[in-house]
Amino acid sequence: MKNISSIQNSYIKELIKLQEKSRERKKKQLFLVEGKREISLVIDSSYKIKTVLFINDNTIDNEEILNQLPKDIERIEISKEVYEKLAYRETTEGIIAVVQSIDFSLSNLKFNTPTPLIMVMEGIEKPGNIGAMLRTADAANVDAVLIANPKTDLFNPNIIRSSVGCVFTNQIAVDSSENIIHFLLQNNINIYSATLQNSNAYHKEDYTKASAIVVGTEATGLTEIWREKATQNINIPMQGKIDSMNVSVACAIAVFEAKRQRNFI
Known part of the structure; x- marks a missing residue:
């Protein structure tokens, strides 16, 4: 040695x-x-x-x-x-x-169910937010996490630390927004984009079918293509004086609503 x-x-x-x-x-x-x-x-x-x-x-x-x-x-x-x-x-x-390192290609994804629940994050830059969402994905046992237009690599030590190792417990793919949307539509997975424009309250949608919950940056939100291609845009009604919340918190709320509807919690 x-x-x-x-x-x-x-x-x-x-x-x-x-x-x-x-x-x-x-x-x-x-x-x-x-x-x-x-x-x-x-x-x-x-x-x-x-x-x-x-x-x-x-x-x-x-x-x-x-x-x-x-x-x-x-x-x-x-x-x-x-x-x-x-x-x-x-x-x-x-x-x-x-x-x-491993290959994060979309082609490597495998689902054990015809109705997968997928988390998608677009352009998230802060390692702490990425780590928190990976922890949520693990806690909810989602079928995959897709990262669109990445701003940092997943092996950044701060992501590994803030995710408490959930980089290794989730099935992950990384690609452009365009390619991920094509993958979701090709596989008949409904897209629920978190955005204020033309949106319904998140809890009024049906996530029991194959579903992808998509979140963007707190500063600029999702790019236009996600709003255009969504099955339905969704929002979390705000009851205070601000109109948004931390992206990892918003993502967790929507993901666990999907789990509730699937009778897993």
């Missing part, structure tokens, strides 16, 4: 670039995951772990998570200094995995 104690090590420098730069993650098709819970979710997913780096410290118990890993995965013992240089979070769990 290797042992690395210097932050000047060439391999560690490569990993720092992966942590800090989206361009490097795309180029190498690799990204970092830290924390026991998140790495456990990776192990149970379709992602492949290439290497695990960990601190061998009596105050940190990583034995259980290390025992879950296949024997052929490379393991590298690192110093606390190296770990702190690589870690994104302030809390220390002492273990980091180097994980291989």
Whole structure:
């Protein structure tokens, strides 16, 4: 087993670039995951772990998570200094995995039901909002999450952190709005676009058939194509003085209304 104690090590420098730069993650098709819970979710997913780096410290118990890993995965013992240089979070769990990216093509989606429930987010930029919606998607056990016109890559460490690893628990595809709309219509999936224009109250629609609930940015909302191609535009009636709410909250309200109608809650 290797042992690395210097932050000047060439391999560690490569990993720092992966942590800090989206361009490097795309180029190498690799990204970092830290924390026991998140790495456990990776192990149970379709992602492949290439290497695990960990601190061998009596105050940190990583034995259980290390025992879950296949024997052929490379393991590298690192110093606390190296770990702190690589870690994104302030809390220390002492273990980091180097994980291989997967293909987010629409063609890879598989549904186990003729009436899938799908979450679609268009142009969402803030990692915290993306992470929160991935958590909602996992909690509601939606059939897929589709990301249209992405503004950040899904392996951004802040998305992994804010999603508490739900990047790995959801079936995800990424493409343009045009291609996603074509996919939904081709598969006879109703489109419910969250927008104020020409819309009905969200709870008055029927989501028991194959349905996609679509949300856009808080600043500009959805692009025109989503409003034009929607089966029905929907809104959440506001009873206070403002006319909108956080996009992740709005998305959760609509998704769980769909789950309620399907008698799952």
